[in-house]
Amino acid sequence: MRRVVVTGLGLVTPLGADVETSWSNLIAGKSGAGQITRFDTSDQKCTIACEVKPADHEYGFDPDKRVDFKIRRQVDPFIVYGIDAAGQALEDAGLTEMDDDMKLRAGCSIGSGIGGLPGIESESLVLASKGPGRVSPHFVHGRLINLISGQVSIKYGLMGPNHAVVTACSTGAHSIGDAARMIKDGDADIMLAGGAESTICPIGIAGFAQAKALNCSSNDAPEKASRPYDKGRDGFVMGEGAGVVVLEEYEHAKARGAKIYAEVVGYGLSGDAYHVTAPHPEGKGAENAMRMAMRKAGMEPGDIDYVNAHGTSTMADTIELAAVKRVLGDDLGGASMSSTKSAIGHLLGGAGAVEAIFCILAMRDQIVPPTLNLDDPDEGTEGVDLVPKVSKKREVKAVLNNSFGFGGTNASLIMKAVD
């Protein structure tokens, strides 16, 4: 059977424009939240978000580094973040120069939950004020979700499968799981897999606020707003950015002497079949996804050391926790579980991929990132290590990463360290 390993990582997050900066800030307990700087929020219910910082910031993102000027002008920010994270991952894997045979066996599966919402919003305003003759000829392909995979394949000459998942906030996890299957099935030897999002724009913030999903009560204390499992939690904080990994067939990676971070051993998928935005009250869909991933991984409760929860800082947090308990046991089989959305917000379609990378780094460094702002843990959290406020040194050999999305779509990934 073909095994799938991770050989490269790339991150653009509100805590840094690369993997090491994002990770060290996360482990240090920093928050990426602040007032929205992109647009005037004076008439919005929510005025805060976890923005990717501008280039002149201490850990800001420089779009010129890996994205051509002309492309940057034409496309939405989620595509820029995605191209950059994919470039980082290829550089990390030592795969920026591949021969034609390798390129034929290398593909992309980089998705997004929503895609180019800021550009759809702004061009709609152009259409309304100036008419159809002023709509940009780059409007469509600058907003489409599969255009990270498209742009990356063109830039690096990747001629293998070209795919893009759209499953709301499960996108990043589904992208990695689906791409791993493509390698297992022999469709490719190398896949760039992940997700990106950037919807911090007036209609994005207003839409999620109207859906009662965003925290609108902590505008004066942005760093305290995302508080998964805390009794005072009151909705998620929007984040943005991208996470992309290089997945590679194990023998292929070994033969070229690649650095191997982890093996993807379990992938579970399910549907809630319940409600468009609310999770099933008993967390059945989440449970089914986790059980499938555990079965595929051949793991028992006790084998998992760290769970990176979906944990959005909404009512759904404790529903997920109850489901994790049913799968792993009341003490989670000794696993620690945290929500890194407490620090970087909710990256929507990027979340699952960014969090999978945090899981991999937890295994590399034997440390688990904290759940910030957990001052007053909600009922049902007793006896569970939610890693409150401060990161924790511990043994981490296997990890479970959960992602759930609107529409009732669930994905769980299990990865383990490779000896």
Next chain:
Amino acid sequence: MSDTEERVKKIVVEHLGVEADKVTMDASFIDDLGADSLDIVELVMAFEEEFGVEIPDDAAEKITTVGDAVKYIEEHKG
């Protein structure tokens, strides 16, 4: 350099991200400045906005160099 020429060149630099000294009057948008057909559509839109002229599709198709654009605008602006 005429005022029109200067403004046309500025738009080309802003849209295509090319060095200003490459934007000569006989530079071809596609062959010399790296534009594709959609970039030209966008450039034509930008010229229309900047100079308040209308450049119909059949005229736009004949604009292949920076000089073509300057000449068309000089002849048609109000």
